[in-house]
Amino acid sequence: MQIKENIFFSFWLNLLEKSKTELQNIFSLFEKYAINEVLAIGSHSKTVLAASIARQKNIFFQTWKMMLINNDKQILREHKDWFTINRDGKSTADFPPYVNYYRWLCPNHPQVLPFLKNMVSQYCKIPELSGFHLDYIRFADVILPPKCQRQYNLTQSTEEAQSDFCYCPHCTSSFENEYGYDILSIKDPTQDENWRSFRWQSISSLVNQLVDLVHSYDKKISAAVFPTPDIARNLVRQDWTSWNIDAFYPMMYNAFYDQDIKWLAQAVNECRQKTDKPIHAGIFLPSLSPAQLHNAIELLLELDINGISFFNFNAADSEKLKVIKSFK
Numbered sequence: 001m002q003i004k005e006n007i008f009f010s011f012w013l014n015l016l017e018k019s020k021t022e023l024q025n026i027f028s029l030f031e032k033y034a035i036n037e038v039l040a041i042g043s044h045s046k047t048v049l050a051a052s053i054a055r056q057k058n059i060f061f062q063t064w065k066m067m068l069i070n071n072d073k074q075i076l077r078e079h080k081d082w083f084t085i086n087r088d089g090k091s092t093a094d095f096p097p098y099v100n101y102y103r104w105l106c107p108n109h110p111q112v113l114p115f116l117k118n119m120v121s122q123y124c125k126i127p128e129l130s131g132f133h134l135d136y137i138r139f140a141d142v143i144l145p146p147k148c149q150r151q152y153n154l155t156q157s158t159e160e161a162q163s164d165f166c167y168c169p170h171c172t173s174s175f176e177n178e179y180g181y182d183i184l185s186i187k188d189p190t191q192d193e194n195w196r197s198f199r200w201q202s203i204s205s206l207v208n209q210l211v212d213l214v215h216s217y218d219k220k221i222s223a224a225v226f227p228t229p230d231i232a233r234n235l236v237r238q239d240w241t242s243w244n245i246d247a248f249y250p251m252m253y254n255a256f257y258d259q260d261i262k263w264l265a266q267a268v269n270e271c272r273q274k275t276d277k278p279i280h281a282g283i284f285l286p287s288l289s290p291a292q293l294h295n296a297i298e299l300l301l302e303l304d305i306n307g308i309s310f311f312n313f314n315a316a317d318s319e320k321l322k323v324i325k326s327f328k
Contacts, residue, residue, distance in 0.1 A: 008036040008280060008307030009324060011316065012064060012224075015042025015050055023050050026313065031057045033321045034328040039064040039133045039224075039249075039309065044122060051128035062131035062222060063123045067116060068105045069136040082109050084139065085168040087161035087189065097140055097163050098152055104140050107206040108170040116206070117213055124217035131220035131246070134210070138203055138226075138238040139165045145235070145256040159190040165237075171202070200239035211244045222247040224282065227257070228270040241274040248277060249309050253284035261296045268303045280307035285315035294323045301327065 011030065015023070027050075030038060037060040040050050047063050054061035075082065076093055083093035084104040096102040105112045120132060141148075142163050143156045156163075167184065176182050179194045189195050207223070214221040225240040226232035227250045233239050240248060252267045254260065264281065271279050281300050288296060300308055310316065310324070 007301065007305070008060070008309075009034065009328075010037035010039060010060075010280065010307060010309040011035055012309065012312040013038050013040045013050075014312065014314070015040050015046040018042075018046070020049060023053055027053045027057050027059065029321070030059055033325045035324075036060060037062070037307070037309075039222075041065065041135075044126075047123060047129070048126055051126055051130075054130075055128040060130045061128065062133040062220070063126075063129060064133040064135060064224075065119070065123070066136040067134050068107065068112075068138065069101065069103065070105050071101050071103050076103070079111065081168075082106060082112055082115075083168075084166035087164040087167050089167070090162070091168075092140065092165070098144070098148075102140055104165065106166050106168050106170060107202045108166070108174050109168070110170070113206055113209060116210065120210055120213055121217075124214055124219050129219060131222060132210075132214045133249070134207065134221070134223040134245075137207060137223055138232075138236040139199060141236050143235050145253075146258045147256045164190065166199070171199075174198075174202075196237075199237040200233060200242070203237060204239055204242045207243045207245065220246045222249060222280075224249045224251055226250065227252045227267045227282075229274045230270065231257075246278065247280060247306065248275065249280045249282050251282040251284070251311070253282065253287070253311075255284065255287040261292060261299060264296060264299055265303060268300070268305055272304050278306035279304075280309045281305050282309045282311060285310050285312065285320060288320075290319040290323050293320055294326070297324070297327055 038054055039062045041064040051061045080093045082105050083091045084106045085091050092103045123129060124132060140163065142159045149156055172183055175195065175198050183189050183195050186192050211221050223245055225248055226236055226238055229241050250271055252264050254263045268281060283296055297308060
């Protein structure tokens with residue numbers, strides 16, 4: 001089976017602690033195995049280096065950034081009020097849910113958007129950079145995927161207070177100004193459709209302002225999003241089909257949802273019902289054998305997608321790379 005014309009194959013890549021020689025070798029591998037695009041996370045200096053190497057190899061290069069997760073010690077020390085607060089009144093700065101790095105900035109805090117814009121601008125000024133890739137651009141999971149629930153020994157079926165965000169003064173006051181009532185006066189805020197919509201809009205507004213900024217540098221902007229529009233809205237308050245970005249990378253990690261590979265077709269179809277923008281299906285390599293990877297790619301190439309993105313390069317052994325190359 002030959003790959004459809006104009007389908008991108010891409011990898012998420014961590015640049016951490018990789019030398020220039022290591023990066024040159026990695027990008028030579030990408031060139032050998034016909035990888036079109038790299039989404040890379042790393043420091044500004046490593047991003048400059050990697051973007052330059054990618055340009056030499058004619059590989060589309062996006063910087064990959066975790067946007068609303070923030071564990072910077074200076075930010076935590078000086079701007080604790082930037083962080084989201086749950087329905088119990090506890091801040092993720094002090095009480096991160098699930099895992100210790102789950103400290104989330106609030107999209108409605110007036111200083112958060114300028115902070116993010118400054119960071120985005122620094123990277124978009126890199127000449128060789130092709131695009132900016134958003135990740136963790138959402139609220140913390142109010143309900144985890146089934147596999148993750150088992151991993152953390154949890155059973156979640158309703159929106160519990162400790163994982164329900166954000167109830168900081170900026171969110172609650174902005175909501176009251178828009179809708180005319182205090183969400184904290186409602187007996188069960190989880191059933192309030194206005195409150196649900198408000199939080200979707202909070203993320204969407206922030207994203208769309210970042211879109212305008214990235215486009216002003218003549219760069220593309222994309223995002224790693226939850227696998228379907230409904231799952232994204234219900235689990236992480238992410239209404240990604242309302243975003244003005246150039247491409248979506250839904251993380252269709254079937255094993256996280258106790259689904260087999262055939263579920264990928266359902267996920268793609270649900271996405272296509274809501275958007276006609278480019279879709280790059282995200283595949284979680286660690287959960288797939290080479291044979292399963294082959295079947296997943298074969299299935300996806302029959303669907304209405306624009307690319308397949310593999311998470312991540314660390315899980316790409318020689319057998320899996322050969323499988324990917326076999327479709328080129």
